[in-house]
Amino acid sequence: MTVTIEAVSKPVVSAKGQAALDELLAKRVDSRLIPAATFGATTADGPIYFAARGERVLGEPDKGQVDDKTMLQLYSMTKLVTTVAVLQLVDRGLIDLDDAQLVEKHCPELCALPVLTGQDGDTLLSTPRTQPITTRRLLSHTSGLAYTFSSSLLAEWHQQNQPPLHHGEQTTKGFEEPLVFQPGERWLYSIGIDWAGILVERISGLNLQEYFHQHIFGPLGLTVDDITFVPTDDVRARMQQICKRLPDGSLVHGVPMRPLDYTAETIGQLSGGGGLHGTARAYLRFLQGILNRDDGIVSEAAFAELFTDSLPADAPPEVKKGLAVMTIRTNYHDPEHTANDAQFLGHSVGLVLSLKDSVNGRRKGSGCWDGAAKTHYWLDPATGIAGICFTQLQAPSADGWLRVYNEFERTLYDALE
CATH class of the missing domain: 3.40.710.10 (DD-peptidase/beta-lactamase superfamily)
Structure with a gap:
């Protein structure tokens, strides 16, 4: 709309x-x-x-x-x-918000993650992802990703797997968490925009500190x-x-x-x-x-x-x-x-x-x-x-x-x- x-x-x-x-x-x-x-x-x-x-x-x-x-x-x-x-990279023709293959190409470790579907005792149930993760879905919280406070299933996965914290890890491992619904099925506040940031880094060749200051903050005098x-x-x-x-x-x-x-x-x-x-x-x-x-x-x-x-x-x-x-x-x-x-x-x-x-x-x-x-x-x-x-x-x-x-x-x- x-x-x-x-x-x-x-x-x-x-x-x-x-x-x-x-x-x-x-x-x-x-x-x-x-x-x-x-x-x-x-x-x-x-x-x-x-x-x-x-x-x-x-x-x-x-x-x-x-x-x-x-x-x-x-x-x-x-x-x-x-x-x-x-959106600046969209303007430059480097990102298409609805391209079903773009995230797959630049963030393959994200696209390999399964979708949690439930729990049987201590066993977490999952299924392969069947819908595309697009940049629009990452940005609009409809990608299937979550935070632990927004999904009890993801909280249980964290409890069982003890992944690295979102901050301080030198790789993307801290953000490699399973989805909790098929992309596009619903809205859930999530780490999707963290992955959008990783996408910006991989496409631009700059880390976010460099990109933000060269293209956003610097032009504003910050x-x-x-x-x-x-x-x-x-x-x-x-x-x-x-x-x-x-x-x-x-x-x-x-x-x-x-x-x-x-x-x-x-x-x-x-x-x-x-x-x-x-x-x-x-x-x-x-x-x-x-x-x-x-x-x-x-x-x-x-x-x-x-x-x-x-x-x-x-x-x-x-x-x-x-x-x-x-x-x-x-x-x-x-x-x-x-x-x-x-x-x-x-x-x-x-x-x-x-x-x-x-x-x-x-x-x-x-x-x-x-x-x-x-x-x-x-x-x-x-x-x-x-x-x-x-x-x-x-x-x-x-x-x-x-x-x-x-x-x-x-x-x-x-x-x-």
Whole structure:
């Protein structure tokens, strides 16, 4: 499904609206409902709002406040960057999103993997893959791959086989996991975009750090000091402390899900699905670059693909059930969108799409995603803005942070002139 995107004006945030956004940020951070946080919004022409508040290390004010130089673990925010890299290679004629042979040619170890079908006692049952793994399916989470938290079968396979971690392994072994359904059968959040990143490396001849900085970040004026796979000493010194929520609601320091002590020599296979560290300002600049096709990181065709639903319009309901489960659990979408098996949601090659205007503000045709430490963004071509709402928090999906995200979005749209 292609959503028609209307022409946009150039919105600005009113002075009254800016005060309301500042007040919301201060109230939620100062009350300790959330750790330090950053709110931001941009048009194609540049930021229209940016504010950061709170201690970089919770409870240790002597270590400074968060600002536009503070580094964050972006986790799955990496996925959209990988998608942009793929779309650039599409523009160059090096990738066809629907070519049934392309992934087979460049990632044979992925295509040799079986499909888990069930369990008989301790024995995992499997069958050969019969449907093609295309690049579109890798990017839209319909490839048959999964994460352990999204598939109990894959979790059991991990328990029995103890594969390498996704990070730190010098080969692709950490990503060589069986499928859990035939490609195209349904939507399930997965490591598919990690494999898309491996595809980018093998076709371009560059690792993702090199490719991203040569073709995406560099043209936007960003350097490895702003966004990077490799956490250098400087990056670690500027990192916002991860927090976690205790059952009583209080916040304490947490432990990163990915180690921060890797070097360029030891980091291993780079994760196109979750490996980046960066500043909120840098990611907002990246989103601006998507809105502003004159920056050269996305073509008009690539931009249209980002906001076109890759889930077949005539697909049976079970195809979208996984998307419904995931988005209901994350608790920041308009409930009308997630109801009835995600009736007003779709998924493109990089974004969860809103197929109807949202009560929270974003317009029909908008796309979004987030990172595991509660870094959220959306792109709204109809209004002409992108927004970010970032912290560093490990907490259940129903955490109060998601309420803050919705409050920020609604307040921002109410502030636009």
